[in-house]
Amino acid sequence: MAAEAQAGKEIARGLFLRLPTMEDAERATDFVNALVEEDAMILMDSRAGVSDEARWLEENLQAIALGNKALYFVEEGASGRIVAAFNVSRGRWRRRLAGEFGIAIARGERGKGLGTKLGRIAIREARRMGMRTLHLTVFEGNAPAIALYRKLGFRREGVLRGRVLYKGRLRGELSMSRRV
Ligand SMILES: CC(C)(COP(=O)(O)OP(=O)(O)OC[C@H]1O[C@@H](n2cnc3c(N)ncnc32)[C@H](O)[C@@H]1OP(=O)(O)O)[C@@H](O)C(=O)NCCC(=O)NCCS
Numbered sequence: 001m002a003a004e005a006q007a008g009k010e011i012a013r014g015l016f017l018r019l020p021t022m023e024d025a026e027r028a029t030d031f032v033n034a035l036v037e038e039d040a041m042i043l044m045d046s047r048a049g050v051s052d053e054a055r056w057l058e059e060n061l062q063a064i065a066l067g068n069k070a071l072y073f074v075e076e077g078a079s080g081r082i083v084a085a086f087n088v089s090r091g092r093w094r095r096r097l098a099g100e101f102g103i104a105i106a107r108g109e110r111g112k113g114l115g116t117k118l119g120r121i122a123i124r125e126a127r128r129m130g131m132r133t134l135h136l137t138v139f140e141g142n143a144p145a146i147a148l149y150r151k152l153g154f155r156r157e158g159v160l161r162g163r164v165l166y167k168g169r170l171r172g173e174l175s176m177s178r179r180v
Contacts, residue, residue: 008075010077011074011114011117011118012112012113012114012117014076014077014078015074015075015076015077015083015084015109015114016074016075016076016077017072017073017074017118017121018072018073018074018075019064019071019072019073020057020060020061020071020072020073021057021061022054022057022058022061024057024073024082025050025051025053025054025057026050026053027073027075027080027081027082028053028056028057028073028082028085029048029049029050029052029053030081030082031081031082031083031085031104031106032044032048032053032104033047033048034106034107035104035106036048038107039167040104041138041139041141041142041145041166042104043164060087063089067090067129068089068090068129069087069088069089069090070087070088070122070125070126070128070129071085071086071087072085072086072087072118072121073085074105074109074114074118081106082106083105083106083108083109084103084104084105084106084109084114084118085103085104086101086102086103086104086118086119086121086122087101087102087103087122088100088101088122088125088126088129088131088134089102090129090131097130097131097132097133098131098132098133098134098135099126099129099131099133099134099135099180100134100135100136101119101122101126101134101135101136102136103115103118103119103122103148105118110144111144115144115148116148116151116152119148119149119151119152120152122134123152123153123178123180126180127180131180132179132180133177133178133179133180134154134177134178134179134180135175135176135177136149136154136175136176136177137160137163137173137174137175137176138173138174138176139164139166139171139172139173139174140159140171140172140173140174141171146174146176149176152178153178154176154177154178155176155177155178156174156175156176157174157175157176157177158174158175159172159173159174159175160172160173160174160175
């Protein structure tokens with residue numbers, strides 16, 4: 001794990017990359033609920049409670065300690081708000097050399113290159129964890145995310161047709177991956 005991130009590295013003006021702690025439950029809840037309210041193109045579509053998020057954090061901190069996960073938050077220094085999060089999760093059993101990548105950025109911080117920076121860090125983290133490939137799925141039509149992933153070297157592998165319900169209709173999910 002990068003020592004710089006543990007201490008909180010300034011990744012963009014006033015924004016600090018850092019590891020999560022159990023103290024983050026409320027902030028993480030606000031972050032994810034803002035994405036839900038916005039109807040962002042993410043899997044989750046119902047609001048989380050602080051206790052759900054605390055449980056999620058606890059599981060993730062255990063997985064980090066076991067070397068099965070990298071999870072980072074970006075905090076806005078002035079407000080203490082979480083404005084971005086990304087993770088790399090090790091697959092289980094025969095997928096143990098395959099990582100799964102996820103990222104989300106709060107509305108006001110998009111389109112400024114933060115996704116690119118965090119994605120590059122995620123690839124480095126995947127390498128550090130010994131992953132050989134990195135995978136993700138993204139809703140068809142999520143143009144900013146697909147552009148980011150292509151820029152990061154992910155290539156489209158196929159479509160999981162009709163897999164998600166978004167704005168009242170079924171959409172496909174693109175499966176993308178790259179070598180690490
Ligand atoms: C997807 C997401 C992480 C991208 O992060 P970001 O910080 O906006 O990305 P960047 O600013 O680094 O942009 C990366 C590339 O995406 C493209 N891009 C950015 N915003 C775009 C937009 N609104 N429309 C189309 N392409 C866009 C550009 O090609 C850009 O590269 P360039 O600046 O070299 O041209 C962010 O939009 C987000 O969190 N969205 C909501 C949650 C989500 O959809 N998560 C992904 C689920 S799979």
